[in-house]
Structure formats: structure tokens, C-alpha cells
Amino acid sequence: MATIQSIERAAAVLHVLGAVHEPVALGELSRLLDLPKPTVHGIVRTLCEVGFVTQEPDTGRYALGSGLATLGEGLDPHLLRSRAVNWADGLAARTGMEVELGVLTGRTVELVHHVFRPDGSPQRLRVGELQPLATSALGLVLLAFSPAVSASAAREAGDPTPRVSLARAVQLARRQGWACVDSTLRPGVATLAAPLRRHLGHRLGVGVGALGVSGPRDRVLGPSGEPRDDLVTQVVAAAHAVSSTLQERL
């Protein structure tokens, strides 16, 4: 089988940077790899974009990036919460609904953040609450966007949802970029959620969590039974804003 040359060269760049214990200049890198400078430059620029390599702002030299070291680690759920807090508060203020942030824990959704419905009514903090993957909006979003879990895993976990309808729901969530579930967890309450994604370079990255709003079904859903457009826009925008904070150096 033929090897893909660019990947092979990228790996060579990483090996060199890993072997030299201080930042390396482009010319030096080109000499060590015996490759033309423009070729090496293209490779290190791309590796910088995806976070595997960093460039020192002062000297312009290159070194291994933190993205490589953290490749096997998940995003810390409390770091995710701290990045999301202000956006979650803003979402609750604008929609008048309660806001939930969930991450994958085993084969369930665990709430790591919860903002009260801002109406002064007595409410209980639901942080730590577990929700089923297949029947919650947060769960469907995680199934659609997180590579760490598959629909079959949700079924193995004892979920009664028929295979076909679950597959359809996950596919729909993936296509729309959000999921909405009506009255499955609490009667009369609908939840609308969108994915929090950790970006790599310019491409959309992997799902690391789900952000959603919950409210009375007649406020979440329009007359057609579909979620209200303005609400979808707000939830997706807030999730997108949180996602962009994850692109920064963590």
C-alpha cells in the first residue's frame, strides 16, 4: 500500500521537534529533514492550525504544541463549564428558560452546569443529574457529534428506543446541528440542545458537550410542533460562542 507523502513528512516534522528540546527555526528544520523550506513551511503552518505545533511569537521558531500532549485526554468538564458560564447565563436571560450543559459520562449524559429559569420561582440545582442518551435532547446531540459514543452503545445501555427511530433522530440532529425532545424526561417540558465542539484548525471539531434550554412545550415549540426558529438561533449561537472559546489555548 502506498504511503501518503504529506502525512509521512508531517510525522517526520513532529519527530524532529520532539527530539530537539528547544524551539527550532524553519531553516534548521528544512536542513534536518532535507526538504525545501516552502514544503516544510506548508507542513508546520498546517500543524500549527490543528494545535500540534506552536510558533514562538518572538523568534518565529517552532515547537511541539499542547494539542499533541492532550490528544488522549478528554476536555475537563469543569473547564468546559467555566468557559460556558457567561454564555449560559446570557442564554437564560434572553430566553427566560433554564439552561443545561451536559457531557458524556459512561453511557449517560451528566449535567455539569445548570442555570435557573430567571423568574424567581423556587428551583433546585440539577448539577450531577444523569439523563439517558437516547431520549434527551442533550443525549441526541452527544450521539450525533461525539466520537466517543455510538447509538449502539446507547442501546446496549438498555435504552428501549427502537433502533430505526433512534438512528433517524441522531441523523437528523447531525444534519440540523441541534436536537429537540418533547416531554420525554419531564411531562410538558421540551428541551432544545446544540453541540459544543472543540475545533481543530478551520474545520469543525469533535463534540465535547451539549448546551440546551428547557421550558414549557408551548414556549419551546411553535404551532407546527417544530421548535421556534428564534429559539433555535439563540441556542445554536450560544453553543457556537462557547465552542469558539475552546479553540483558544486551554
Added chain:
Amino acid sequence: MSASYVASIDQGTTSTRCLLFDHAGRMVSVAQHEHHQHYPRPGWAEHDAAEIWANTLRVLPEALALAGLQPSDVAAVGIANQRETTVVWDRATGRPVAPAITWQDTRTADLVAELGRSAAAPLFEEVCGLTPAGYFAAPRLRWLLDHVPGLQRRARLGEVAFGTMESWLIWNLTGGPDGGVHVTDVTNASRTMLMDIHTLQWDQRLLDALDVPAAMLPEIRPNAQVYGTCTVGLPGVVIGGAFGDQQAALFGQTCFDEGEAKCTYGTGAFLLMNTGASVTPSTHGLLSTVAYALEGEQPVYATEGSIAVAGALVQWFRDSLEMISSAPEIETLARRVEDNGGCYIVPAFAGLFAPRWQADARGVVVGLTSYVTRGHLARAVLEATAWQTCEVVEAVDLDTSLTLSRLRVDGGMTANHLLMQTVADVLDVPVERPLVAESVSLGAAYAAGLAVGFWPDLDVLRGTWRRAALWEPSMSPVVRRRERAAWDRAVQRTLHWVVDEDPDAAPPG
């Protein structure tokens, strides 16, 4: 009403920000620029007031542009500022005569110690409610008068002006050398050591004790009052209020009634409780200060306790011990274990602050056994902030005979649910977080909005407060008593560590 927003300038230690709020008290826009921190010598910390003014002129249009608004959409602007940072400027040129000396600067320690021993010390306590200490503004002003050539004479002639950051910004916003209004508000003035806390006026005896010429002082005004109209930045918009940052947070949290309290958790933590119409001199290491004064009404007072090391302990755990790679991860680590495993950390890094004030104390980690893991240490880090809060609350109880029934919290550490639950557990009262996290800016906006009738009264403001989270105490009294006693024993072990008046000396073996 065409103007449907109120602006707030938050002039903080690291940055200057402008936030815009709508009628429901919701934040609609924020712009921010950081300024440089100058440390020319050990213990010195300075800001360039001209840079801060330039940043202010940048953030105002930026915040408007982000929300798609014009100055005419803004009903009023309020200012909240880092307290006690001292600037003196030339009234004719508008230029600062020296770098601003910040609240973190310790160059006046000797001057203050001398003052504390002098015959005037009891007078300061009686008149301004403060025990002379390095972090108030007047000693910094005295230092400038002593060290900037000719400044004392120019001050007497009224050629130069003194102010904390709100005075500097208001003077510049209202025209600077060309008719600028030279005012301060009661909360900032109450932190100078020169104001009579009862009459809310400069006290000539205190001015004499420090030889500060009255001609350089701003006029003291209520917190919510139209001070003047902006000629630049937000042209045509009236300045409707100003507040020191911690009092702004108390106001923004709508703690308008006696006994209501808030705690802001940042690098350090500041707990303020509204004590109503009465000044409560502290016998337990707290400060009496003005909470707020509305135009034509009696002032409302507060008692304040500061915790030097709160978030700073988490930063130490991250940066010096390298136990975690980001501050929020401490919660993940702490949740790996059920309790502190018998381990306690008392972060008396620069001695113990309120309510104990023991300069010769240094930090300890105690209760170590082979059972203790870094998860237990993470718990102990978080519990240290909770127990320090508890000590301040106990001192407030003793000083004021007011009992805390709930605590409102804000600041970055409120994102840590485990910490907030622990605070609720050790205080044995509910802890609640508001939906608008920006309590400091909101407080200044509230003051400005009240001054122009954008909001009619305090009841309406109270109605805009929204609860985002509530932590109910769930620790059994038996456990609380046991943990309280263990914390006390840990604190005892910090005392008298520093010997021979040498802060770096090790104790004799």
C-alpha cells in the same frame, strides 16, 4: 424614552471595561482593554493614569458599536473603580504629575506604621472608622507630596488635583482642563482615611495630621447623582454615579437592607454586609465603610472583611505545585475523593488577614498521612476559602449583632459548584448566585440609572435581581463542628512562624 440603555465603566486593576445594560438589567455589550502593570521596585505597583484614560476613550465607542448603538441611546453612565489607587494631576495640562500608586503598592508601610504609633492614630479610628493601614489612599498621597518636587506647594496653590480613579475619569470625561468636574463619591472617599464617616465631609483635623492641602481634594458627592455631562467618550451623556468596586458589587447585588451581604470571590475575596444607618466600629478585625448614599437621603453603611488569598490559592496549586493545568480542574480533582482525608491548608502567605490580622503567621499544610492524595489537597484548597469566609461572617455577627441568613456571591470562583456548596455547608446558610455575573458594573449602572430616573427606585432594582443558582447547606451539625475545630487547630499552627522580625528567617532548629 429614546435612551434605553445605561453604560457602566469598570476601571479595574488589570483592565478598563465598558458594559451596556438594558432596562431589565441585562448586559447587552462589553468592551475591554488591559493596561500595563509597572513594578519599578520590589513592593511598588504603579499604573499610568494617562494610559487608563486613553483605554477608557477606546472602550466607550467599542461597546456602543458592538451593540449597534449611539451615545443618544444611553441614558446615563456610571463608574466603578479599583479602590484606593491614587493619582495627582496638573489641572492646567491635564497630565498626571507622577505614576498612579495602586492599592497593591506597599511603599507606604513605614509611613503608616509611624502614623499608627502617633498621637493621631485614635483620631483616625474615631473620625474615618479606619485603623491607619497601607492600603488606603491618603498615605499614598502623602508619599507623592513628599517625593514629587514642588508638589506640596503646587497643591496648596490649587494647581494640582488629587483623586482616585473615578475622580480622574469624571474630570477627563467632563472636559478635563476645560471645565472638568472634580468630584469623588462617598464610598471612594471613605477609603482615603481623610473623610469623616458620619458627616461624609473631609475632616480638617485628619488633613492637618497628614498635611494634605484641602485645595487639591475633590468634592464628595452621593453615589447616585448627576455629576456632569460627558464632552468626550460619550458626548452629551450625563455621568450619574460612581462607586468603589466592592460597594458597587454590594449595590449591584441589591443588598439594600440591613443584614444583607455579598461576597466577591476573585484572587482574594471581599465580604460586605449592609449595616443600615449605623456605623459599626469593629472589635473583630473588620472595617466600617460607607455602603452607599443616595441624594437627599441618609447614608447606608457596611462592614467589610477581606480575605487575601482565595483564588490565589488555586493559582498557587496550579502554577507552583503544578497539580492541575487550569484552575477549573481543581473541582474535577477534588471530586475524586469524598472528603479532605484529614488534610487542611491555611494560606497565610503574607500573614493572616481579617479577622485575625497576624503578620507573623505563615501558611501551613497539616494533617498529612500516607493516606492523603492530591485529591484531598484539592479539597483542602477549596475548603480554605470556605472557612476563611466563615471566619469573616462570624466576626460580622459579633460586631453587628446581625445574623447572616443568606449570602449572595459573585466573581470567577462562583463557577466552582463544589466550592459554593462548601461555602453553604460551612456557613449553614443558602448561597445564591445572580444571573448577571457582573455585579460591580451593574452596581455602577444602577446608580447612574437611578440618578436620571431610568429606574425609579430601589424596589424596582431589587425586582431585576435574578437567581441563577442556589446552594442549600447539607452538612450535618456534627461534621460542621468537627471540621470547624480542625480548621481552628490548623490556624493555630500558622501563628508566630516568623521570628526575629526577618520575614525570610527560618525558626531556630
